[in-house]
Amino acid sequence: MTAAEKHLNARSSAFTARKQSTCDMEKWTELRTAFRVARLGTVSAAADSLGYHRATVNRHIDALEDELGAPIFIRHAKGYSLTELGEEVLRVAHKAEELIEDLAGHAAGIGTQIEGEIKITLLAPFARLLMEPIAKFRADNPNCRTELIVSEDLARLEYGEAHIALRAGAKPEHPDYVVSRYRKVRLNLYAHESYIRRRGMPRGPHDLDGHEFVLHPEGVRRLPFAQWVFDHVPASRIAVSSRHIGVNFQAVLSGLGIGFLSDTDVADRTDLHPVLPENEDWHVNLWLVTHVDLHRTSKVQAMLRHIRAV
Numbered sequence: 001m002t003a004a005e006k007h008l009n010a011r012s013s014a015f016t017a018r019k020q021s022t023c024d025m026e027k028w029t030e031l032r033t034a035f036r037v038a039r040l041g042t043v044s045a046a047a048d049s050l051g052y053h054r055a056t057v058n059r060h061i062d063a064l065e066d067e068l069g070a071p072i073f074i075r076h077a078k079g080y081s082l083t084e085l086g087e088e089v090l091r092v093a094h095k096a097e098e099l100i101e102d103l104a105g106h107a108a109g110i111g112t113q114i115e116g117e118i119k120i121t122l123l124a125p126f127a128r129l130l131m132e133p134i135a136k137f138r139a140d141n142p143n144c145r146t147e148l149i150v151s152e153d154l155a156r157l158e159y160g161e162a163h164i165a166l167r168a169g170a171k172p173e174h175p176d177y178v179v180s181r182y183r184k185v186r187l188n189l190y191a192h193e194s195y196i197r198r199r200g201m202p203r204g205p206h207d208l209d210g211h212e213f214v215l216h217p218e219g220v221r222r223l224p225f226a227q228w229v230f231d232h233v234p235a236s237r238i239a240v241s242s243r244h245i246g247v248n249f250q251a252v253l254s255g256l257g258i259g260f261l262s263d264t265d266v267a268d269r270t271d272l273h274p275v276l277p278e279n280e281d282w283h284v285n286l287w288l289v290t291h292v293d294l295h296r297t298s299k300v301q302a303m304l305r306h307i308r309a310v
Helices: 003-040 043-050 054-068 084-107 124-140 193-199 226-232 245-253 298-309
Strands: 073-076 079-082 116-122 144-150 164-168 177-192 213-215 238-241 258-262 272-274 283-291
Touching (some): 003 043, 003 054, 003 073, 003 079, 003 084, 043 054, 116 124, 116 298, 124 144, 124 177, 124 245, 124 298, 164 298, 177 193, 177 245, 213 245, 238 245, 245 258
Parallel strands (some): 116 144, 116 164, 213 238
Antiparallel strands (some): 177 258, 177 272, 177 283
């Protein structure tokens, strides 16, 4: 091969690489647009968020669907909803956006100043455990807000529904999750002094007849005392029932009934007393769970450090 031919081949290879790079960037732009439409629900909202015209958003979606060979959205009067393929696209786009933002932060030298949002999913009884870590995280990162998703449903971390999950019970076994033990929580039935003065203190598990209870309407089915509640507490003995853990806690403090509280709830309180002996079966292991693709991002690592430090 002559020097001229080598030169032409080199120029051709460089052109092909630039073309491929441009094509990849266009795909990322289209993915990011689709992600915003999926997250915000309408083309108008996505266009405003991205600073695009509506026609540009529609063009990006059409181009992405042409590339994939199938629709990613179902159009309807109220907006856009995802097809099964769209769910997969959303998962990929969410991870890509998180990773690119993380890389951009490092490149700009602002790795310690995290921005945006971090989502944590957990059961309501354990929300108090995270208040101090979140406060310290916010002090270090004043431009990053924390969203707490309180639900009994397990968030799908692989679809970007949360960055961190605080899971209770058996260790999660999902192959793409990074799981570490957080702490053990001790749960028991507690009564306030005002309740004890009014109704007396039960002498044990066989002396609960006639006593009143404050409970979640479903007994918080994923917690270990749920079956005990079903077996031992008839509906007629439930004085107050709320899905909101804070309401139930206030009801117990007001002496309206006996309720399940954690060792954290009763720490430093002298007016709440355990009703039954400690029951190992009611202890709960808590696990910190992240997705392997986002586990090493600055945002996730910073929050995990604060949670583990408390």
